[in-house]
Amino acid sequence: MSRTTIESDDGVLSKDQTESPLNDEGGGSAGRGIVLKKGPWTSAEDAILIDYVKKHGEGNWNAVQKNSGLFRCGKSCRLRWANHLRPNLKKGAFTQEEEQLIVELHAKMGNKWARMAAHLPGRTDNEIKNYWNTRIKRRQRAGLPLYPPELSFQALHESQSQNINGINSGDKGHHDLLQGNGYEIPDVVFDSLKANQSVLPYVPELPDITASSMLMKGLGSQYCSFMPPTMHRQKRLRESMPLFAGYSGRIKNEFTFDQFHNDVPDKIARPFGLSFPLEPDPSPKTPESFGGAVKLELPSLQYTETDLGSWGTSSSPQPLLETVDAFIQSPPPTGTVDDSDCPSPRNSGLLDALLHEAKTLGCAKNHSSDKSSNSSSVTPADIADSCTLNICETEWEDYGDPLSPLGHSATSLFNECTPLSASGSSLEEQAPVETFVGCKVKSEPVEQAWSPDRGKETTNLYVSQPDALLASDWLEQDSAYVKDPTIMTDAIATLLGDDLGSEYKQMTMGSSTSSQGLGFGACAWNNMPAVCQMSDLP
């Protein structure tokens, strides 16, 4: 880029290059009064650097300035070389294969851009990072899942394999250990989910929003204050994860389900797909009938045929977006939450970390369900007592940090992993969605644009927006799941534990037959008017 720099023929130092002070790597030069240049590189500088590397090879970057006359710090030289000058760099847009690989790698590694770049010859970590960040923003705006379902499923399987192999470590340890394998899939087994996998392959994704303490954090934050708008967006995304704790049936600390019932503000419910004005649509519509009614909020030129954004539906209900924005500003709550400061891989943005946590929760739920309906005073000891694997206890302790493992926004993760609000009990029927009291379900068609094998025919789903849009990806890919909503119900019940699970199943299977397909969002909170009656929402 040569946007602002005056490019001189010698290219080494132009008149606007000496304004910035030396940074930390200019130490040697600082003593000699040499001011290093910052900002865009000129072609002459590039040439000097290339020439230098040809002669001396890579590395020892701080020597570049000394030996080549280039007024750049070593760090800058390294970056320039690595990102732009080194041979075999691939320029231009990512190919479809690369995009898919990036997503797969991110599902496994999280924001480990450098390691991801190692899997993409010719691509730089910066490039991948930029791509991912823009993609995240896009998809979050659109309320779409970041990962395709099979990635989550694959991650689960890999994690199970690792567990079988006896690789079992806690926090950072397992992280590092797994790095050696090129993957960072935690050795996690979802005990409570194993039994369901044959019929519910995507259940493991549900725990994405199960970070137990997130409930308190999220709720607390709703009542307290939002993050200052000055907070960086990425940070807000990270902090936002706790908001989805409400999904967790196993509640840590003193927060009770009743509390949630009484106190949960609309903003909490909305991302769950509970709060949107949902209107039953009695008139079965064919996908065609919607024609162009589905408004796509995707920027032009950004959702090309090869764009990963086509994973999910491209329909992006605005309310959800607003919700996302609101939620990502929510700070970590204080008070009842165990705010351990201990760093945890759960902040790494790893999908596997979520799975890991989910497993822990699953263990906990299996044994604490009898107590949890009214009281959330489940202690690690309680969990350990009934946990089938010691890992549960250990990891619970290790993960005293209630923060989510994810580096993504809560909404996005919820979107990724929660088949909420799937409409009607089957695609074939496309029955109007009946919902809980006070809520109207508005069915809208969602055009499925993405499938693992891209050539696959697309499917139009009627889902209750907005979160249903997110679920549609999985619905499409698991016909059994789609056709038999009880699968989902059972799975969610399993996740919720005995008490909440049975309650959930009762509500789902009993009171509202047609709402089965709605999943947790529409059913489990059936009796939560404070949450559900959102008819005033846009």
Add this chain to the structure above:
DNA sequence: AACAAGTCCAACCGCTCTATT
């Protein structure tokens, strides 16, 4: 055509890790 909003991306910054002294 002008402006605003959104997007992209190169580069910087701060931090951590590792090797060396």
Add this chain to the structure above:
DNA sequence: GAATAGAGCGGTTGGACTTGT
């Protein structure tokens, strides 16, 4: 073992570019 330097990584920023109104 402590201090220091170098290298690398991930997060963030700022400005050019693109698109929409």
